Amino acid sequence: MKVRTRSDLAKLRSDGLSTLYPPGLRISVGMATCGLAAGAAEVYDALHDEADRLGLYLMLIPTGCIGYCQQEPLVDVRVSGRGRLLYARVTPDRARNMIASLAAGDLPAEGALAYIPEENSELSKPSEALAGVPLLNELPFYSQQRKIVLRNSGLIDPVSLEEYIAREGYQSLALALLDDTPQGVIDHVLDSGLRGRGGAGFPTGRKWQTCHGIQAQSKYIICNGDEGDPGAYVDRTVLEGDPYSVIEGMTIGGYAIGAREGFIYVRDEYPLAIERITQALAQAEKLGLLGENIFSSGFDFNASIVRGAGAFVCGEETALISSIEGGLGEPRPRPPFPATSGLWGKPTIINNVKTLATIPAIIRHGADWYASIGTEGNTGTVVFSLVGKVANTGLVEVPLGLTLYDMIESIGGGGLNGKQVKAIQTGGPSGGCLPTALYNLPITYENMTQAGSIMGSGGMVVMDEDTCMVDVARYFLGFTMAESCGKCTPCREGTRYMYDILTRITSGEGTLKDLELLEEVAEWVKTASLCGLGQTAPNPVLSTLRYFRDEYEAHVKDKRCPAGFCRALIRLTILPDLCTGCGLCQRECPVGAISGEKKKLHVIDQELCTHCRLCYNICPEGAVEIVR
Amino acid sequence: MPLIEQPPPPSGGALLAKLHEINAKHGYLPEQYLRSAADKLGIPLSQVYSAATFYSAFSLKPRGRHTIKVCMGTACYIRGGDRLLEKVEATLGLKNGETTNDLVFTLETVHCLGSCSMAPVMRVDNDTYGRMKADHLPRILKKYRPIDIAAQEFKEQGI
Numbered sequence: 001m002k003v004r005t006r007s008d009l010a011k012l013r014s015d016g017l018s019t020l021y022p023p024g025l026r027i028s029v030g031m032a033t034c035g036l037a038a039g040a041a042e043v044y045d046a047l048h049d050e051a052d053r054l055g056l057y058l059m060l061i062p063t064g065c066i067g068y069c070q071q072e073p074l075v076d077v078r079v080s081g082r083g084r085l086l087y088a089r090v091t092p093d094r095a096r097n098m099i100a101s102l103a104a105g106d107l108p109a110e111g112a113l114a115y116i117p118e119e120n121s122e123l124s125k126p127s128e129a130l131a132g133v134p135l136l137n138e139l140p141f142y143s144q145q146r147k148i149v150l151r152n153s154g155l156i157d158p159v160s161l162e163e164y165i166a167r168e169g170y171q172s173l174a175l176a177l178l179d180d181t182p183q184g185v186i187d188h189v190l191d192s193g194l195r196g197r198g199g200a201g202f203p204t205g206r207k208w209q210t211c212h213g214i215q216a217q218s219k220y221i222i223c224n225g226d227e228g229d230p231g232a233y234v235d236r237t238v239l240e241g242d243p244y245s246v247i248e249g250m251t252i253g254g255y256a257i258g259a260r261e262g263f264i265y266v267r268d269e270y271p272l273a274i275e276r277i278t279q280a281l282a283q284a285e286k287l288g289l290l291g292e293n294i295f296s297s298g299f300d301f302n303a304s305i306v307r308g309a310g311a312f313v314c315g316e317e318t319a320l321i322s323s324i325e326g327g328l329g330e331p332r333p334r335p336p337f338p339a340t341s342g343l344w345g346k347p348t349i350i351n352n353v354k355t356l357a358t359i360p361a362i363i364r365h366g367a368d369w370y371a372s373i374g375t376e377g378n379t380g381t382v383v384f385s386l387v388g389k390v391a392n393t394g395l396v397e398v399p400l401g402l403t404l405y406d407m408i409e410s411i412g413g414g415g416l417n418g419k420q421v422k423a424i425q426t427g428g429p430s431g432g433c434l435p436t437a438l439y440n441l442p443i444t445y446e447n448m449t450q451a452g453s454i455m456g457s458g459g460m461v462v463m464d465e466d467t468c469m470v471d472v473a474r475y476f477l478g479f480t481m482a483e484s485c486g487k488c489t490p491c492r493e494g495t496r497y498m499y500d501i502l503t504r505i506t507s508g509e510g511t512l513k514d515l516e517l518l519e520e521v522a523e524w525v526k527t528a529s530l531c532g533l534g535q536t537a538p539n540p541v542l543s544t545l546r547y548f549r550d551e552y553e554a555h556v557k558d559k560r561c562p563a564g565f566c567r568a569l570i571r572l573t574i575l576p577d578l579c580t581g582c583g584l585c586q587r588e589c590p591v592g593a594i595s596g597e598k599k600k601l602h603v604i605d606q607e608l609c610t611h612c613r614l615c616y617n618i619c620p621e622g623a624v625e626i627v628r
Numbered sequence: 629m630p631l632i633e634q635p636p637p638p639s640g641g642a643l644l645a646k647l648h649e650i651n652a653k654h655g656y657l658p659e660q661y662l663r664s665a666a667d668k669l670g671i672p673l674s675q676v677y678s679a680a681t682f683y684s685a686f687s688l689k690p691r692g693r694h695t696i697k698v699c700m701g702t703a704c705y706i707r708g709g710d711r712l713l714e715k716v717e718a719t720l721g722l723k724n725g726e727t728t729n730d731l732v733f734t735l736e737t738v739h740c741l742g743s744c745s746m747a748p749v750m751r752v753d754n755d756t757y758g759r760m761k762a763d764h765l766p767r768i769l770k771k772y773r774p775i776d777i778a779a780q781e782f783k784e785q786g787i
Contacts, residue, residue: 033741033742033743033756034743034745034746034758036755036756037743037746037749037756037757037758037759038746038758038759069745069746070745072745072746227742228739228740229740230700230702230703230704230705230739230740230744231701231702231703231740231744232740232742232744233740233742233743233744233745236742263640263641265641268648268683268685269738269740269741269742270742271754272754304640304641305641306640306641306644306645307641307644307645307648308644308683308685309644309647309648309679309683309684309685309686310683310684310685311682311683311684312739323641323644324640324641324644325640326641326643326644326669326671326675327675327679328678328679328682329682343640385744385745387702387703387744387747388703388706388707388744388747389706389707393703393744393745394745425702428702459702459744461702461703461706461744463706467706472702472706475702475705476702479739482739483739485682587763588762588763590711590714590715590717590718590762591718610714612710612711612714613711614708614711614715614762617708617711618762
């Protein structure tokens with residue numbers, strides 16, 4: 001069947017509702033890459049086999065990620081008429097026990113992380129039996145969140161077009177194609193205030209308007225899913241968990257600017273995202289939601305996937321275009337901007353995954369609704385992957401304008417293992433490290449830039465007292481040095497030069513003059529580089545010099561690493577009073593530097609020791625001391 | 629608008645798709661396949677070669693049957709990714725970028741696998757392993773090279 005009218009859509013919607021909210025039992029297992037890394041596949045198999053063995057009839061669905069990655073593997077159990085519970089850190093054994101309880105007619109509250117309330121349903125609140133279980137939206141991790149981009153992720157079967165439609169999917173495309181003009185669509189996006197979520201924050205509507213106004217035989221729209229920033233995985237989650245939202249947003253964008261062809265560029269490191277998008281494109285085509293004469297409106301649109309090949313610079317839009325054209329992923333100077341001359345010299349719009357996933361929500365609920373979320377000039381929501389040394393890791397979607405404190409302390413629950421948070425890193429290698437002194441800073445594009453970082457595409461990495469800020473700067477410069485495409489000299493040579501200086505400093509061979517030199521080189525790489533990669537590459541250096549200069553000085557003047565991290569500046573010893581001789585460190589040491597008999601004092605051979613600190617991390621007694 | 633527009637090339641991403649296809653089949657990019665790819669796509673071999681060497685997903689040298697990628701993303705790095713790499717190197721007797729003599733494993737680092745909440749993370753082929761600890765390694769590697777690793781374990785235990 002092909003979807004031609006709204007009533008066709010309504011039919012699919014009821015199909016989707018019947019699987020989303022079935023009369024019996026539905027179990028969803030979060031099986032995005034993060035879930036799989038935590039062992040969700042084994043949990044899924046255990047649920048499946050045990051249900052089979054006990055003859056329990058159920059719908060077992062692999063879904064995307066619901067965001068609380070810390071608690072993965074997550075299992076969502078819905079029993080019609082009874083309730084809906086989310087279980088955290090499920091093991092295969094627990095999964096089998098759950099099936100046994102369910103088969104016996106039980107919905108065990110024990111071990112449940114939260115109750116998932118369903119709007120306008122009999123399951124909108126927990127029954128008396130489940131009254132002790134906290135509501136999902138009242139957990140500290142979720143209470144300040146507002147899900148727009150992540151509205152479906154983890155809740156629907158990612159490849160079921162029917163379930164996507166059941167949750168308002170494709171209503172917006174119908175609205176746009178049947179009731180609105182391209183200019184009307186652009187006006188909604190302009191009025192919503194949506195800004196590009198790839199990180200730069202350029203108003204999406206203005207980009208579209210420019211492209212719309214140009215006469216050309218062909219135009220293109222590209223979805224940038226080359227999410228290369230280390231520490232960010234929002235785009236992956238959306239592509240894996242809700243691929244149709246991106247495809248629908250892209251189709252609406254194509255209609256608005258007058259493009260009939262689109263490309264979704266996904267990085268090679270995301271095999272599951274590539275698989276899901278490929279399946280979703282095929283399904284949308286089969287049902288006529290891609291192809292000719294969509295909704296009988298006369299509008300034709302096709303989309304295909306391009307798989308990247310492991311080059312960070314391809315996230316830069318002109319490099320990405322060049323990569324699709326079959327050239328190297330090398331950027332070119334702008335202007336001309338792709339909106340006037342992009343893919344094969346044709347007007348081209350490039351939008352980030354999150355931007356496109358937001359579009360259907362704006363069209364469906366209106367520009368005013370979207371603009372009412374967030375703050376003036378920074379409307380809507382932003383999604384961060386909150387990771388690193390923080391208690392609660394996961395994906396967090398919040399209205400713009402929340403403070404860093406809200407993110408790290410309220411939602412993130414503070415430092416990992418009760419340690420003191422020292423810095424917040426956003427924007428990947430293009431961003432900076434902000435100190436906790438800026439905890440009260442509201443998160444907006446402008447504030448983040450003024451503070452010396454950037455909003456970026458979603459990475460928010462928390463660092464604690466054990467993280468050396470000079471080493472972090474060196475880490476990022478190592479990254480940009482390796483990923484610099486080499487086309488322009490300031491970036492190619494400058495990143496290497498800065499990396500060398502930082503390596504000297506972290507090896508205890510730096511001088512005060514090196515700090516001046518570092519600042520000078522940073523300024524000219526920033527000014528003279530061709531594309532965003534080089535222009536922003538010095539940010540990690542400049543921001544750490546600005547906020548953590550004392551750490552640089554300690555490395556240079558006192559040859560001391562305050563965090564106890566830099567290998568050349570520390571020594572590890574075992575404290576005789578605390579060592580129980582358990583042998584854990586001996587087994588952990590990669591170079592065999594630790595010796596000692598069982599239940600006797602162990603000793604580190606200083607000649608062999610590489611100062612990797614694995615022994616320090618594993619010792620249950622805290623007997624390994626870092627001498628700074 | 630010019631009267632006659634140049635027709636656009638047949639399809640976007642064709643070269644990358646072709647290289648991925650060859651890579652998936654052979655594990656690397658053998659020269660004769662690059663030559664025939666250039667012929668088929670009607671582009672110079674130099675263009676194919678420059679793409680084959682620009683992107684880190686491709687290799688001109690044979691690689692192991694299984695590729696181990698240790699994640700060096702920010703979250704993994706600050707949660708001990710570099711140490712995990714050292715442990716993998718020590719276990720396999722390999723340096724980053726090398727392949728075992730029996731062509732079973734190639735060891736690489738990757739800038740981010742996008743599973744940052746599970747840091748530190750590594751991937752073998754398409755299987756991702758999160759919350760990695762050094763002592764998980766033997767069990768994981770065994771899945772991909774059962775005999776050799778078992779032999780090594782026996783040796784260690786003096787069997």
